[in-house]
Amino acid sequence: MSQENKIGSKFYRWIDERVQLANLRKFMAKKAVPQHRHSLWYYFGGMTLFLFLVQVGTGILLTLYYRPSAEEAYESVQFIMTEVKFGWLIRSIHSWSANLLIAAMFIHLFSVYFLKSYRRPRELTWLSGMFLFVLVLAFGFSGYLLPWNELSFFATKVGTEIAGVLPVVGKFTLHLLRGGDDVTGATLSRFYGFHIAILPGIATMILTIHLLLVQRLGMSVPRGVEKELERTKKPLKEVPFFPNFLLHDLLGWYVALAALAALAALMPWELGKKADPFSSAPAGIRPEWYFVYMFQTLKFIPAKILGMDGEVLGIFGFGLGGLFLFLVPFLDREPLAGRRTALFTGIGVFIVVYILTLTFVGYRV
Amino acid sequence: MQTFLKFLRGFTEGVVLLGLLFGTLGAQEKPNTCLECHSMLEGSLQIPPQKWNADIHKTKGLGCADCHGGDPTQMDDQKAMNRAKGFVGAPQGAALVQMCGKCHSDAAFMKKYNPSLRVDQVSEYFTSVHGKRLKTGDQNVATCISCHGVHEIRPVSDPRARVYPTNVADTCGACHSNDKLMAPYKIKTHQKEEYQLSVHYEALMKKGDLSAPTCNSCHGNHGAAPPGVGSVTNVCGQCHSVFADLFNKSPHKAAFNQMGLPACVYCHGNHGIKHPEDTLLGVDDKTLCSQCHTSGDPGFQQAQTMRQAIDQLKNSIASSEAVLSEAEHKGMEVSQPVYDLIEARQDLTKARTQVHAFNAASLQVFVQAGLNITHRATEKGHQALAEYQFRRKGLAISLVVILIVIVGLYFKIRQVDRRSNGE
Numbered sequence A: 001m002s003q004e005n006k007i008g009s010k011f012y013r014w015i016d017e018r019v020q021l022a023n024l025r026k027f028m029a030k031k032a033v034p035q036h037r038h039s040l041w042y043y044f045g046g047m048t049l050f051l052f053l054v055q056v057g058t059g060i061l062l063t064l065y066y067r068p069s070a071e072e073a074y075e076s077v078q079f080i081m082t083e084v085k086f087g088w089l090i091r092s093i094h095s096w097s098a099n100l101l102i103a104a105m106f107i108h109l110f111s112v113y114f115l116k117s118y119r120r121p122r123e124l125t126w127l128s129g130m131f132l133f134v135l136v137l138a139f140g141f142s143g144y145l146l147p148w149n150e151l152s153f154f155a156t157k158v159g160t161e162i163a164g165v166l167p168v169v170g171k172f173t174l175h176l177l178r179g180g181d182d183v184t185g186a187t188l189s190r191f192y193g194f195h196i197a198i199l200p201g202i203a204t205m206i207l208t209i210h211l212l213l214v215q216r217l218g219m220s221v222p223r224g225v226e227k228e229l230e231r232t233k234k235p236l237k238e239v240p241f242f243p244n245f246l247l248h249d250l251l252g253w254y255v256a257l258a259a260l261a262a263l264a265a266l267m268p269w270e271l272g273k274k275a276d277p278f279s280s281a282p283a284g285i286r287p288e289w290y291f292v293y294m295f296q297t298l299k300f301i302p303a304k305i306l307g308m309d310g311e312v313l314g315i316f317g318f319g320l321g322g323l324f325l326f327l328v329p330f331l332d333r334e335p336l337a338g339r340r341t342a343l344f345t346g347i348g349v350f351i352v353v354y355i356l357t358l359t360f361v362g363y364r365v
Numbered sequence B: 001m002q003t004f005l006k007f008l009r010g011f012t013e014g015v016v017l018l019g020l021l022f023g024t025l026g027a028q029e030k031p032n033t034c035l036e037c038h039s040m041l042e043g044s045l046q047i048p049p050q051k052w053n054a055d056i057h058k059t060k061g062l063g064c065a066d067c068h069g070g071d072p073t074q075m076d077d078q079k080a081m082n083r084a085k086g087f088v089g090a091p092q093g094a095a096l097v098q099m100c101g102k103c104h105s106d107a108a109f110m111k112k113y114n115p116s117l118r119v120d121q122v123s124e125y126f127t128s129v130h131g132k133r134l135k136t137g138d139q140n141v142a143t144c145i146s147c148h149g150v151h152e153i154r155p156v157s158d159p160r161a162r163v164y165p166t167n168v169a170d171t172c173g174a175c176h177s178n179d180k181l182m183a184p185y186k187i188k189t190h191q192k193e194e195y196q197l198s199v200h201y202e203a204l205m206k207k208g209d210l211s212a213p214t215c216n217s218c219h220g221n222h223g224a225a226p227p228g229v230g231s232v233t234n235v236c237g238q239c240h241s242v243f244a245d246l247f248n249k250s251p252h253k254a255a256f257n258q259m260g261l262p263a264c265v266y267c268h269g270n271h272g273i274k275h276p277e278d279t280l281l282g283v284d285d286k287t288l289c290s291q292c293h294t295s296g297d298p299g300f301q302q303a304q305t306m307r308q309a310i311d312q313l314k315n316s317i318a319s320s321e322a323v324l325s326e327a328e329h330k331g332m333e334v335s336q337p338v339y340d341l342i343e344a345r346q347d348l349t350k351a352r353t354q355v356h357a358f359n360a361a362s363l364q365v366f367v368q369a370g371l372n373i374t375h376r377a378t379e380k381g382h383q384a385l386a387e388y389q390f391r392r393k394g395l396a397i398s399l400v401v402i403l404i405v406i407v408g409l410y411f412k413i414r415q416v417d418r419r420s421n422g423e
Helices: A003-019 A021-030 A039-063 A073-082 A087-114 A123-145 A150-164 A170-178 A185-217 A223-232 A241-266 A289-300 A310-331 A339-364 B002-026 B033-038 B043-052 B064-068 B093-104 B107-111 B121-125 B129-135 B144-148 B165-176 B179-185 B191-195 B199-206 B215-219 B229-236 B241-249 B251-259 B263-268 B298-329 B335-357 B360-420
Strands: A032-034 A238-240
Touching: A003 A021, A021 A241, A032 A039, A032 A241, A039 A087, A039 A185, A039 A241, A073 A087, A073 B335, A087 A123, A087 A241, A087 A289, A087 A310, A087 A339, A123 A150, A123 A185, A123 A289, A123 A310, A150 A170, A150 A185, A150 A289, A170 A185, A238 A241, A238 B360, A241 B360, A289 A310, A289 A339, A310 A339, B033 B043, B033 B064, B064 B093, B093 B107, B093 B121, B093 B129, B093 B144, B144 B165, B165 B179, B165 B191, B165 B199, B165 B215, B229 B241, B229 B263, B241 B251, B241 B263, B241 B335, B251 B263, B298 B335, B298 B360, B335 B360
Parallel strands: none
Antiparallel strands: A032 A238
16 A cells, blocks of 8 residues: 555544544445436536536626616626636626526426425425525526626616515505515615525525435336336336436536536627616516516506406416416325326416417517 | 678677676676677787787787777777777887887886896897888888787797797798898898808707707897907807917917908808818818918918817827727726827817917917827727727637647546446
């Protein structure tokens, strides 16, 4: 044994004595991941996690220069983009990664939905994932305002206005989000607080629970694969988590990293014009792409439906849709086979087609 | 027929009397038989009551008799329009001016309705070409009602008023564009047409800038007259004060006076003033300067230098814009130098203004200030483009590194998968 190995094993023993690494090694060596024709979808969870970590890293770096006030926010982002060494890269990666993160999360959510991985005993994993989905959307909404440019200012104004039309809690929600009647510097500092303290705190907690549940329960095997194995009486094929699955995951992360680097360098995220609260909203104002289907629905919905406010009904509809997704493990009680399962697959297909169509229409109109 | 007319007259008087009775009991308004009768007449005589409701005088509580005299309480037309009771009918010419002036020249009276309204319109009118000719007995000239209308007089702030800024050209043009009316005075009738092609008309009518000049801004309103040659700079200088100031201090002032040339108008024209172009300045055949200055004289030299300096700044701004636009198009952040160029454009405007001092040295100060900005902006643009190239190279290198890692990972995965499968 060489001198270096001696030092290495001594250091390992020292650590092992204190944190009992042997148990962890044993767990890792034993842990296996099922391998079948739908295994590809497993990687989107890992990719979402990777992009979330990129957001944490680049976000921390941006806070070193960003100043959350109506007077300085735009200028500080401008400073980051022009004067800070590689500031342009960090800001562009943060913006692109946010979009890729949401895209990856949509894919992860619907792949889990269609494979019915939410079925017993993984209801809590689904619920925690849904909470993370809402949190990531909130991250997107709050972060969009921070550069304090014209588009983000008016998109936030419209977005918070929509929350304000809710019956009973509308006005309270509007004031809570804006910190007053209008979108002002108070809104900006509030959104900054949400974006870098409140949301990350809650997200870290729920993410930990989500990951622990995934570790505890393992990966779900789609029911179709299970039935096929039962029929052919073949054993389930598995690969060790470490290093096989982790290396596959790592490969996916590197592909995402390459895409991020290319996007950030070739299509730097624009800063736009500084927000002017006294100017009129520019034409064609619309929120970020992941909210466009909601925005477009509210634009299409008639002002009054059966004497009720159309916008309120629209928001109520989205609320019901969200609640349905949250509760799907409890509604779809027989996900193993049968008509009921086909119904839930149909609803899922409808939701995906609806989101894609309305988003497409939103960009065409 | 006669009987029928008698019946009609009796019936009318009855209706009017009843109307007066109920009107007096009801609204407590001043009795006004003029409107009652005129509304039942035919032709031009029935027009006054039709228009009267929109008249400013009506809204201020005045009646027909306040201008025309007579007794509006009388049903009998002979008594109502009795000259002994001050009835003046429809006066024309000087009598009309005096009739309007009876109130409008009375400061104490006008104060009751509008304390800020001027009361010198009549005296000013008699200083105008219209007023002077009226005094000589010319009854065809414009008087108060020619511009303000009659029985439907609206305040100048009312967009429907004939004297509202956007309507003034049409009001003046009603006579001044009429060849038949202007022929005896040998006055040309093309002014309105020319004005409608001018930069002033565009500002007033297309951009809605009510401060933009129309006929009365230069000619005056009540005292309307063409500005004399010597006072043109004063007239234009009301708005273009910096230009007028520079011109008055320039060597051109004395030269133009000596030659009897109207200052601003000589270069820019009068009614059809176009947006000035840089091509007016310089020494080639199409420029204005070359009409008087010839090669070798100091003015020729000044004109040449000024044009070169302005072109230099203009070209420099254009090249800065091109570089920054390219950088912007490539996604680089150059909003600060783009913003700085606004100041360079302002310097170009100041330099163009300075042309009116006809002194190349004073113009050069602004040109140089603008050039300093454009040079910095162009440099920033080039830096941004260089940075873009650096990023592309950096990306290529980092992608190669990432690709090598991906390939390495791929082989490693194959190795561990084979090992796991017991190969």
